[in-house]
Amino acid sequence: MREIQDQGLMKQYFRAHQIEAVFNEPLMQHLALYSFDRGEHICTQGESAQMLYVLVKGKVKIYTTSVEGKSLILSFKTPLEVIGDIEYVRGSDIINTVEAVSPLHMIGIQYHWLEKFGKEYAPFLQFLLEIITQKFYIKSDFLSFNLLYPVEVRLASYLLSVSFDESDSLFQGQLYTVSLMDTANLIGTSYRHLNRVIQKFCQDGLVERSKGGIIVKDREGLQQLASRNIYE
Numbered sequence: 001m002r003e004i005q006d007q008g009l010m011k012q013y014f015r016a017h018q019i020e021a022v023f024n025e026p027l028m029q030h031l032a033l034y035s036f037d038r039g040e041h042i043c044t045q046g047e048s049a050q051m052l053y054v055l056v057k058g059k060v061k062i063y064t065t066s067v068e069g070k071s072l073i074l075s076f077k078t079p080l081e082v083i084g085d086i087e088y089v090r091g092s093d094i095i096n097t098v099e100a101v102s103p104l105h106m107i108g109i110q111y112h113w114l115e116k117f118g119k120e121y122a123p124f125l126q127f128l129l130e131i132i133t134q135k136f137y138i139k140s141d142f143l144s145f146n147l148l149y150p151v152e153v154r155l156a157s158y159l160l161s162v163s164f165d166e167s168d169s170l171f172q173g174q175l176y177t178v179s180l181m182d183t184a185n186l187i188g189t190s191y192r193h194l195n196r197v198i199q200k201f202c203q204d205g206l207v208e209r210s211k212g213g214i215i216v217k218d219r220e221g222l223q224q225l226a227s228r229n230i231y232e
Helices: 007-016 085-090 111-117 122-148 151-163 177-187 191-203 219-226
Strands: 002-004 032-036 041-043 051-057 060-065 071-077 081-083 097-100 104-110 207-209 213-216
Touching: 007 032, 007 051, 007 104, 051 111, 071 151, 071 177, 081 122, 085 122, 104 111, 151 177, 151 191, 151 213, 151 219, 177 191, 191 207
Parallel strands: none
Antiparallel strands: 002 032, 032 104, 041 097, 051 081, 051 104, 060 071, 060 097, 207 213
16 A cells, blocks of 8 residues: 555546545545555455545455355445445444455545544535445345356456456456465355366357466457346
């Protein structure tokens, strides 16, 4: 994480996402703009929550890990998204791990400033309410959809999510081989079955397996297979 000392850029993000009225003047004094590199954790499940982040550029992956160490992907998020909102309202530790899929820009503020200047500011509270209710609305049907879709669809959706960022045409990622075990856990299948599906994708010309990882060769073909992206 690196703080970006550029007030002009922050104001551009406020205008672009129409959130100028969300933070009052006292809160504005304590906002900061941060950048995160791909693969960097914004927050980790179980840790103490201290910051509220507003995602204004890039894509994040949100996943949960069981006590046995198995992970399950919950969603991918692009702007405008808020990280740490539920933890702030509930006063709880971080619920899920959030990881950068592409280079990110986030506007952040510490909770204690929100407590001091924001907890009675109606536009900020309304903003939180809209964000949180949208999250619960999406989550209400996600888990059942994820279980109903076959592994081929889940993998196609996952590859599209980790390999492309619609807000950044320069980002063309790839799935690294060392993360295939994590990928199997995240999409809810076995490592062996995942490899069989990847082999079929290679035969169909959808992806290419190289020494470093898996590269998407036919984006449109994956989109047709995925039908709708179940993770976004």
